[in-house]
Structure formats: structure tokens, C-alpha cells
Amino acid sequence: MIDRDAVIAVLDAISDPRTGQGIVASGLAKGLTVTSDRAGFVIEVAPGDTALYAPVRDAAEAALKAMPGMTRVSVVLSAEAVPAPARRGASLSPAAVEQGRPKAPVPTDRPAHVRRVLAIASGKGGVGKSTVAVNLACALSARGLSVGILDADVYGPSLPTMLGLSGKPGYEDGAMVPHEAHGLKAMSVGLLTQATDAMVWRGPMASQAITQMLTQTRWGTSEAPLDVLVVDLPPGTGDVQLTLIQKTPLDGVVIVSTPQEVALADARRAHTLFEKVGVPTLGLIENMSGDIFGRGGARAEAERLGVAFLGELPLDASLREGGDAGRPTTLAVPEGVVARCFAAVAARVSEALKL
Numbered sequence: 001m002i003d004r005d006a007v008i009a010v011l012d013a014i015s016d017p018r019t020g021q022g023i024v025a026s027g028l029a030k031g032l033t034v035t036s037d038r039a040g041f042v043i044e045v046a047p048g049d050t051a052l053y054a055p056v057r058d059a060a061e062a063a064l065k066a067m068p069g070m071t072r073v074s075v076v077l078s079a080e081a082v083p084a085p086a087r088r089g090a091s092l093s094p095a096a097v098e099q100g101r102p103k104a105p106v107p108t109d110r111p112a113h114v115r116r117v118l119a120i121a122s123g124k125g126g127v128g129k130s131t132v133a134v135n136l137a138c139a140l141s142a143r144g145l146s147v148g149i150l151d152a153d154v155y156g157p158s159l160p161t162m163l164g165l166s167g168k169p170g171y172e173d174g175a176m177v178p179h180e181a182h183g184l185k186a187m188s189v190g191l192l193t194q195a196t197d198a199m200v201w202r203g204p205m206a207s208q209a210i211t212q213m214l215t216q217t218r219w220g221t222s223e224a225p226l227d228v229l230v231v232d233l234p235p236g237t238g239d240v241q242l243t244l245i246q247k248t249p250l251d252g253v254v255i256v257s258t259p260q261e262v263a264l265a266d267a268r269r270a271h272t273l274f275e276k277v278g279v280p281t282l283g284l285i286e287n288m289s290g291d292i293f294g295r296g297g298a299r300a301e302a303e304r305l306g307v308a309f310l311g312e313l314p315l316d317a318s319l320r321e322g323g324d325a326g327r328p329t330t331l332a333v334p335e336g337v338v339a340r341c342f343a344a345v346a347a348r349v350s351e352a353l354k355l
């Protein structure tokens, strides 16, 4: 059983050559995902810095692989198209936003026979976005809706683990056939590629692959359309996310945050990004709410932003265990606190999306 703190300690023993700090402490390791036997994250650097950071990636990979119980490690070194400081501005600049939804009300990438597309986003990695995506999908399905889930989290695809999926999707009449798990139709970038194949997942290729999975998967048919497709986005507000949300006809987004200020600041940034491209934020969910991280931060933030607060999920070992075992807690313990929380969120989301 790999412990997230142990992973962070291992990574912080490696220095960021620019700052001299540990690579987690310096913010270099992004989107860190730790499951029971795997870990992965992404290092985003300016194009001129790849040679400088390649040894850091190699050292991190070697150090993680040496941890007892670790079966798969994915460290992605990704060079941005423009240097990082300029990129952040560009993500939210009027020029970027100009290309957004309001000017293009009928995006071409709408998947066929899918009534609504709901994104699950977070400003920060590791806040429980995938956990929320999977459990919310189950809760929507429990309302009698036909539900699909697309794991677009190129930095750390966790759907295969969380739903117990393996094997490539089928292919029929020019379209991919999604897996079925717990009544959900499911696709994940993790099923299409080895996550260790770092180079494949550079920005532009990542969004291309996701667009393909979105539009070339048989989610529904004319007789049996899919009611809602839940898309688990990669964490953050960088290029991959921007391209995706500009290309994808999202009907709404649910933003997941932990209660700490750092996570909330990123959640705020995510909300701003979606707002600017015309995708309504259906609400904020506070995850890992409770003693360790505090409570109530996301509710207050939702109020400040003028969006709905959808609920708080406690820090609960069953969520982690359910995720690791491929059995979402919402289904495993249907009368529990977690399932009740997601049932309420599903009701509000259904209403907002007119499902």
C-alpha cells in the first residue's frame, strides 16, 4: 500500500534545479496521483528547460520505482508551447477567450447521441476529482439515467482502477465501444496507452486524443441516447484544459476543491476559466472536509463566486478503499453518508442540466 505522504517525502528529497527546493515543495510536481500501487505526476517546464529537467524526471521515476509495493510509475515531463509565466496569462487572455464558446455556439465536437456533457474539474491535482466523477456518475445512474464516464485525466488516469477496468476498448463500425462497469459506459486514456509513455501526452496530442475518445466512441444510439456523459478533466487550468474546454461542448462543470486556501485559489481560477468560455459552473464540492484540512472553505468560496455549493464530502477511508478496489462507495454502501451526499448532488445537477 503506497502512502501519499511517503511519495511526497521521496519526491521532496529531489531538488528543483531552479529553486533548490524539493520538487513537490517547489510546486514542480503537478497533478500528483497516488493509488495503492502506483504514482504519477507531471513536470511542466518552459521549452528551453527540458534538458535541465530530464534528469529530475529520471531521478523521480527511479526513486518512486524503488518504493516497496510500487508497480507503476508515470512521470511526465511536458514542455509548454510558450514559457510558463506567459502561458498562464495566455490561458485567460482575451485572445484565448475570444476563441471560446460564446463566439462558437455550435461546437463541432459534440459527441453523437449524448444529451448532456458534464465536466468535473479541479484547479489542483489530488483533491478527489476522479473520486467525485465516478461516484457522481453512479448517483446519476441510480436516478435511472443512462450515464457514461470519460476519464480525460491524461496526467493520472484513475478510472481503470476506480471502476476495475482493463483491456483496450472494442472497435466496431469505425467507432470505439466503451467498457461497461457498474451500469456506466466508461472510457479512459489509461485504457488506450501505457501511462508511462510520457512523450505521447504532451499538450497538443493529449487534447487530440481526448477529442477522439469523446467523439469517436459509441456512447449512445439514436434509439438509446446517453443522458449524460461525465468527463473527468485533467486538473489545473493549463493548455490541455483550455483546448479541451474550448473544443468540447460542455453543458456545465462541477468544481471539486479541498477546504484549504491554496486549493480554493485554484478552484477560483478554474471557475474563471470556465466562466470566460461560457460554460456554467453548476457548483462547488468540498472534498476531504473535516479535521485535517478544515471545513467550510468551499462553501464560503461558492458564495463569493455566486455559484451553488453542492455539498461536502468527509475525509473517509471507504472512499479511498472503494476507489482502489474498483467499487465506488456510492454503490458499495448505498445508505451511507457518502452515497447520500452524492444522491443530493446528482439531484441538483440533474435539475440544472434539465435531465
Ligand SMILES: Nc1ncnc2c1ncn2[C@@H]1O[C@H](COP(=O)(O)OP(=O)(O)OP(=O)(O)O)[C@@H](O)[C@H]1O
Residues within 6 Å of the ligand: 031, 032, 033, 034, 035, 122, 124, 125, 126, 127, 128, 129, 130, 131, 132, 153, 155, 156, 157, 158, 234, 235, 287, 288, 289, 313, 314, 315, 316, 317, 318, 319, 320, 321, 323, 324
Ligand atoms: N473524501 C476522501 N476521503 C479519503 N480519501 C479520498 C477522498 N477523496 C479522494 N480520496 C483519495 O485521494 C486520492 C486522490 O483522489 P482522486 O484520484 O479522486 O483525485 P484527483 O483530484 O482526481 O487527482 P488527480 O487530479 O491528481 O488525478 C485517491 O487515492 C482517492 O481515493
